[in-house]
Amino acid sequence: MLKLHDMFKVYRTDEVETVALNGVNLEIDQGDFVAVMGPSGCGKSTLLNIVGLLDNPSDGDYFFFDENVAKYSESQRSGIRKRNIGFIFQNFNLIEELNVAENIELALLYHKIPTAKRKQRVANVMDRMGIAHRAKHMPGQLSGGQQQRVAVARAVVGDQPLILADEPTGNLDSVHGQEVMELLRSLNAEGTTIVMVTHSPSHADYARRTVNLFDGHVVTDSLRAA
């Protein structure tokens, strides 16, 4: 599904050159559940941004469904993003001015979907996530766990085959964290590919495969015994 080949990402400021990714090779198949781990500054988030088509690599190839997207422009990437990728962030990134249903609907807003159908899909996904009774609440009125459920709902409402989660449990207590992980696992079970950055080994255990990064390199890439 995804193939990163000899990928570099270099950040340049006036004087300093920081190498965030240093020749990463990585392949992710459809239906995978990958946890990316590593210390602060090892390039996890950079990797996720590039995989998520939010950023371009400085060098190397990136095949997204056999299409080399490494040099794509923002508008080209934007088109691929909205059809294929759902995002979940540590800090939820819900829009404060919109209620739960509207936040979820936002992900469909930029697709050409008729209003009635849009509403139907939002209602379905809210049922699935167990947040239908919160539909009219504003994000500020929800607990962190509930907010992250909304974010997950938003990530999957467009039927995107790939979900990228950047420390989805980082802002949650252990109970809520576990809930969210269960949610991700069940999504994966239904066939969604998930790439997740996390610091928590116990949450990484939900994944079937763990990639360890250090100083921009992949140091280990291990499948968890089934």
Next chain:
Amino acid sequence: MIWNNIKIALRNLRKNKLFATINIAGLALGLSIYIFGGLLVSYERTHDAFFDNSENIYTIGSVAAPDLNLGIDLMNAAYSAIGPIIETELPDVEAVARTITEEYLVTMGADSYYQMIRFADPDLLRIFSMQYIHGDNTALDDPSGIVISATAATKYFGTTDVLGEVVTLNNEFDYRIAAVIQDIPQNSHFNSMPVMDVVLDVIAPIKALVRMRDWDEAGGYNNLSMGNLTYVMLPSTLDGAWLQTQIDSIFERLVPDSAKETISSIFASPISHANLSIWDSLGLPIVTVVQLLSFLVLVVACVNYANLATAQALGRSREVGMRKTMGATQGQLLMQFLTESVLMASIAMIVAIAALEIIIPLFNNVANKVMTLDYMRTLPWLLVTTLLVGLCAGLYPAWLITRASPIDALRDLARKGKKGSRVRAVMIGAQFAISAFMLSIVAVVYMQNQKINESSYIFPRAEIYSLNRIGVDSIQDRLDTLRHELESLPNVDSVGWSSQVPYEQNHTTTNVTQIPGDEAGKFSIQLLRMSPEFLDTYGIPILAGRNLNRDVANDIYVDEETEVLNVLVNELTLTNLGIASPQDAINQRFFDLDEEDTLREMVIVGVVPTQNIVGLFNEEKPWMYLYRPDAFRIGSVRITGGNMLTTIEEIENVWDRVIPEYPMQGRFLDDVFDEIYNVFKFMNMTLAGFALVALSLALIGLFGLAAFMAAQRTKEIGVRKVMGASSMQIARLLVWQFSKPVAWALAIALPLAYLGSNIYLDFFAERIQSPIPILLAAGSIAVLLAWCTVAGHAVRIARSNPVLALRYE
């Protein structure tokens, strides 16, 4: 999608009430000023449109000869001979009519009032389609017919059914009402010429003037009075350009050379310009200025909005990032933010319109206008304005916030970075430049007006009470009695008669020379006809020689008899005559060049200082003071001590005893001065109004921006405080941040204001020394206000607990 955008916009409004209020209030203020300005301009430019054929009606004006030095370039009047010449020379012209406005004592029914009457050629009623209640447009064909308005009829008779009623002018001349017309709307030049302050209530045939005071119906080249218009109506096949060519040729061929010394050409202008002709003649394009200023205020308001919205939009970076992550394109996001600013502009427009619905009636009341906000007609303009304002004001913030890459936006880099800070500085600078520009011009105009006001006190303005309309023969016979009786009143100091009083804009001139018939050495001299007491009344000292004297035969001018006359002159006349000192001037002679005059030779018997009799914007000129009783029009009573009002009552009692058949018409000399001075004061007030709005907008903007910037730098401030910076140092840091743009704004605004204020100053002969100190002072005030606005914030932030500041992020 649009609906979604609007929903988000509304919720955002609710969330940021302070910003939203400031934003909407600023835009609403700017919009109301702009719309008001636009309505006023269109109101002033569409006068007289309700007359049939108004597009075919023109007035004939005159261009003052440059060496006349009247301070006035264009006059809306033409010599009375011009109208008849046009009529005979140009058979294609449909109709020509002259009007002459004079005040008469009018007796109708039981009451007598002084009333402004427009004497007109009969065709006036064929040129202007009046609405007749009684009679028709032939009313003025009868030399004893008179036309009155419904208001006048009601005022005098209590009804409009007054056809055939007798009207007596000056207790002597009878006329009959031949037509009653509906009042002419206020938005006609007949009623709304500034300064003139005349309403069209009574129209009489011009032949009445022939009967009452031997007026020359064929017309002449003696008298040119602003407001005495000559109208020409063309067939619809001909236009103004054709008329201009024709009258140019008429001027060339048929106007005598003597008249060409006063006017250098004549011009045709459409009737729609007539109500603004006074401004044209003063060379002060007030309508254009109002248009420009109201536009500038709107620009300030838009910049204000853009500035605050930018600051605020940066706070929504995360939202933009999220939307982009989910695949929104920049175009879609631009759309969202622009929807928001257009929505804001729409709310502001509604507020502005609501405000105008209150302001316009008030303004109409004060300014005596009938402006309306006609929604049917203005709707397209209002909609387009709303849209443009929304787009212009919103485009920059929308572009700035939506152009960031999704990662940067999510990380909120835009807020922390320096992005756009230069543009914001430029915007503050621009706002400030505009308000400082206006403020400094206001200051210069104010100081110049003060100067004019102060200079006018060379005469004892406050102590003089003037008696008008004494030019009637039957009154003139009794002036001596009146003077004696008035001077015996305890608080009356002295009483002088004259052809004009100070500040009246009358110019009676003749050309004189030192050697008889010497065309080359001639210069123009102004004539003041006065009684000897005039000098006493106005406290004018005699520098050499003596005052004029009733008992010396050669001191008194008798029309068509006197050939040699003793006169007083001012010092400036001596300069023109090449006489070194007042003492040397006594018994010197000079000569009149006008061969039609009987009076040929003047002997100087006294010299007075050079004083500006017409005052205000005029320059000092040579003046000659002569004693000519038949030219007296106005009396000046100097009242010292005692209660002014009681004394005036006593004066009125005396008048009623001596001249029972005419009511007294008095007014304070201060009012004569104010009549013209108010024009300049009005300009100053208008400018000040605009400047105030622009400045408050700029300060509001600065306040909002300072609040935002301070919030943005909370963490930095916290760190600095932890490191030991004092509150003072923090406050200074924040204040300096805004000082740079304000400083360069001044550097641009002040030179422009210098140029702008010179346009105004050029109009005056006597000017303030230099506008530069005033400009600098006004600029400093603007800066000071800016500092105070920012400092208020800075101090509060600087004093806050550093720990709180640090915890903020």
